Amino acid sequence: MGDLDFRGRQMPAWFPDAKFGVFVHWGAYSVPAWAEPTGELGAVDPEVWFAHNPYAEWYWNTSQIEGSPAHEHHRTVHGGLPYDTFLDAWKAELFDPAEWIDVFARAGARYVVVTTKHHDGIALWDAPGTGTRNTVRRGPHRDLVADLAAAVRARGLRFGVYYSGGLDWHAGRRAVIRHEDLIDECRPHDAAYAAYALRQVRDLIDRYRPDVLWNDIGWPDAGMADLPDLFAHYYATVPDGVVNDRWDGAHADYLTSEYQANRQNETAAHWEQCRGIGLSFGYNRNEGPEHLLDPAGAVRQLVDVASRGGNLLLNVGPKADGTLPGEQRTVLEGIASWMAGHGGAVYATRPLGPGAAPSDGAPWIRWTRDDRHAFAFLADVPDSARDQVVLKTRPGLLDPATAVRLDDLPVRADAVPDGILATSVALGTPLPTVLRFALL
Numbered sequence: 001m002g003d004l005d006f007r008g009r010q011m012p013a014w015f016p017d018a019k020f021g022v023f024v025h026w027g028a029y030s031v032p033a034w035a036e037p038t039g040e041l042g043a044v045d046p047e048v049w050f051a052h053n054p055y056a057e058w059y060w061n062t063s064q065i066e067g068s069p070a071h072e073h074h075r076t077v078h079g080g081l082p083y084d085t086f087l088d089a090w091k092a093e094l095f096d097p098a099e100w101i102d103v104f105a106r107a108g109a110r111y112v113v114v115t116t117k118h119h120d121g122i123a124l125w126d127a128p129g130t131g132t133r134n135t136v137r138r139g140p141h142r143d144l145v146a147d148l149a150a151a152v153r154a155r156g157l158r159f160g161v162y163y164s165g166g167l168d169w170h171a172g173r174r175a176v177i178r179h180e181d182l183i184d185e186c187r188p189h190d191a192a193y194a195a196y197a198l199r200q201v202r203d204l205i206d207r208y209r210p211d212v213l214w215n216d217i218g219w220p221d222a223g224m225a226d227l228p229d230l231f232a233h234y235y236a237t238v239p240d241g242v243v244n245d246r247w248d249g250a251h252a253d254y255l256t257s258e259y260q261a262n263r264q265n266e267t268a269a270h271w272e273q274c275r276g277i278g279l280s281f282g283y284n285r286n287e288g289p290e291h292l293l294d295p296a297g298a299v300r301q302l303v304d305v306a307s308r309g310g311n312l313l314l315n316v317g318p319k320a321d322g323t324l325p326g327e328q329r330t331v332l333e334g335i336a337s338w339m340a341g342h343g344g345a346v347y348a349t350r351p352l353g354p355g356a357a358p359s360d361g362a363p364w365i366r367w368t369r370d371d372r373h374a375f376a377f378l379a380d381v382p383d384s385a386r387d388q389v390v391l392k393t394r395p396g397l398l399d400p401a402t403a404v405r406l407d408d409l410p411v412r413a414d415a416v417p418d419g420i421l422a423t424s425v426a427l428g429t430p431l432p433t434v435l436r437f438a439l440l
C-alpha cells in the first residue's frame, strides 16, 4: 500500500509548463470512420446528441439507435455486420509511429495521450481479460500502446494513456440513447467489471509507466474503493505522473473540459481542455474543411487556453491504415510553423493576470507572462486601425520602451492614457503576432 495522502500532492511543473498535448483516438471505429458532423459538444441539444453523434468513435452506439442515420448507414453499407468485424478489418498497414510523433513534436506538443481502451472495449495492447479482443491478437496484430509509448519517449515527449473506465459496451449494456443513460443505465457498475478494469489500468501502469492517467466517463460503483490504492500505486510507479478528473470524484490532479462542455472547470488552478481538430475524436470521413479548425484557429485556441492557465489537448483521429488524415496533418504543420517562432511566449508561461485586458473582438488580444516579460498576442486587427492597436494595460505593469516583436519585424509602442499604443505592420493576420515587453 503506497502513500495514500496524494490529495495534497504538488502538481509536477512539467504539466502546466507543457501547455500543449496531442490526443490520439484510434480504434476499430476508425474503419467505418462515419458520423454526422452535427456540431460541438455543449452546443448540440442533448436530445439530439446521441442519435446524431458527431463522435465517430461512438459508431457502435450510434449505429444501434433505430432511425438514426448511422443505423441506416451500418445496415446499407456494412450489411449490419457485428461491430467486431471492424477489428479484423483494421490492419494499420501503413502505421509508422515515429512519423506521427515527428509531426506532433514539430507542432510543439510536449505530451501525447493515446486511447488504450475506448468505450467499445477493444484494447490496443494485450490487456488482461480481453482474450483475443485486442490489437495484438487481431486486426493490426501489434501492441499499439507499446509502439506509441516508445516513439513518444524517443522524441523526449511525455506519454499518457486514455482508458474508458466508465463505459464499456462489450460489458453488455444497451446503447446510450440520452445523457442520463450515462449515469447508470448504460454503464457497467458490477464487481466483475470493476475488477476487470482495475486489473487493466494496473497493467497499463506497470508496463508503460504513463505520465498521464486519463480516465473517461467515471469508474464503476463497485470499484470506487479500489481507487485510493490504485492512485497510490500509480504515484509510487510514476512519481511525477498526473491524473485527470473523470473518476467520479475520487481524485484529480487537474480538471478537464471538452469542447464547450464543463467549461466551468477552466477556472481551476490546473486544467486541460480537450477537443478534436474537427468535431470528432475518431476519424470521421464525413468531416470537411468547414468542420475543422484551420491553423490560425488552432493556434488561437492554444493561446487562449494557455493565457488562462490551462493546457490544450488537441486530438488527431488517424485512419485505419495508420496514416494521419491530410487535412488534420495540415493543421498540425500550420501550428508547427507558428510555434517555431513563438513557442517561447507559450511554454512555461502563466496568465498575466489583472492589469492587462484580453479582447475577444477585433483586434483579438491575449496575454501571458514569464518571470521577466509580458507577451501580448494580437490578431485580426481591422484594416481601419492602420496596424495600430491599443493594449489596455494599467500604468506601471510593463515598459513600452522594451517592446519587441518575436518575428523581429519593427514595432513602436507608446504609453497612452489607457495603456499602450502599439504600431507595426501586418497586425491584421489571423495568426497571432506576439509582442514582448519587460515587466516593471
Ligand SMILES: C[C@@H]1N[C@H](CNC(=O)Cc2c[nH]c3ccccc23)[C@@H](O)[C@H](O)[C@@H]1O
Pocket: 041, 055, 057, 058, 179, 216, 217, 258, 261, 262, 274, 281
Ligand atoms: C475525449 C472524449 N470524451 C468523451 C466523454 N466525454 C465526457 O463525458 C465529457 C462530458 C462532460 N459533459 C458532458 C455532457 C454530455 C456528454 C459528454 C460530456 C467520450 O465519449 C469521447 O468519445 C472522447 O473519448
